[in-house]
Amino acid sequence: MQRKRFVILDRDGVINEDSDSFIKSPDEWQPIPRSLEAIALLNRHGFDVVVITNQSGIARGLFDRATLEDIHDKMRSLAAQKGGRIAAIYICPHGPADHCACRKPKPGLLEQFAREQKVRLSNIPLIGDAQRDIEAALAVGARPILVRTGKGEKTLAAHPHLTIPIFKDLYDAARSIVSEQ
Numbered sequence: 001m002q003r004k005r006f007v008i009l010d011r012d013g014v015i016n017e018d019s020d021s022f023i024k025s026p027d028e029w030q031p032i033p034r035s036l037e038a039i040a041l042l043n044r045h046g047f048d049v050v051v052i053t054n055q056s057g058i059a060r061g062l063f064d065r066a067t068l069e070d071i072h073d074k075m076r077s078l079a080a081q082k083g084g085r086i087a088a089i090y091i092c093p094h095g096p097a098d099h100c101a102c103r104k105p106k107p108g109l110l111e112q113f114a115r116e117q118k119v120r121l122s123n124i125p126l127i128g129d130a131q132r133d134i135e136a137a138l139a140v141g142a143r144p145i146l147v148r149t150g151k152g153e154k155t156l157a158a159h160p161h162l163t164i165p166i167f168k169d170l171y172d173a174a175r176s177i178v179s180e181q
Contacts, residue, residue, distance in 0.1 A: 004117070006087075006124050007042050007177060008110070008142065011053035012169055013129035013150015015039070015075065021055040025067060026074040032149050034171035039084035041171070045178040048087040050117075051075075052109045054132070057093035088113070105135035110142065127173050131155050134164065143171050 003030035012018040015035045024031050039049050057063050063071075068091065076086050090109040093100040102108035109176055114121050126137035137144035146166045156166065167173040 005047050006050055006117070006119065007047045008050050008052055008113070008124060008126040008137075009039075009170070010104075010126075010128035010130070010133045011051050011075075011089075013152065014127055014147055015051070018129070018150040022060075022062050023071060024057060024063045026070045029071045029074055031075075032134065032169060033079060034169055036079045036082040036084055038169075038171040038174035039086065040082045041084075041174045041178060043084050045181060047177070048084070050087055050113060051089040052104070052126075052136075053089070053091055054103050055091045055093055056095045056103070058093035059098060065093070088117075091160070103159050104130075105132040105139065107139040108134050109114065110136055110140045114140070125173075125177055127170060129155060131159060134162070147173055 009015060009062055012023060015031060016023065017030045017032055029114065042049050043112065055068060058065060072089055079086055092109055094098065094100040094103050110121055122141040124142045125145055126133060126142045127145045127147060128134060129147050129152040134144040134146065144164045146155060146162065146164055147169050149169050167176065
């Protein structure tokens, strides 16, 4: 039996356009060009795609869990239209002041995913656009990858000496991952 292979994605700025005022409704959720095709590409090459995302808009009262589910239903539906599937979504609903264990850069959600899927996180690609994604990946031995979309350019400007793979967008990162097979 073949072991499952995973790629972990941050959501805002990686799959969809980010907003400093938060993505508060399905209408505001807009995919980054080629991101849904990237998910389909990963799936076609045997990878399960998992999303791990901070969603402090819940703690801030900007939207509720039902609205977040509607947003994620749209994301899944649009991915499916391109032939892609998101296997699971893990969210941190807390704000920065809550000091929870699940808000990236803390590794709580990654550890929960590993427990539930019975996988080791070592060397699983985690694609993000922010320093907190990189830190969370490093904390559990996952393989951080930065995309220039979303906050990626800002992250790179603030940390110009990063020694991790950096790609234009999720599609280019996905192409690199599947080419390693």
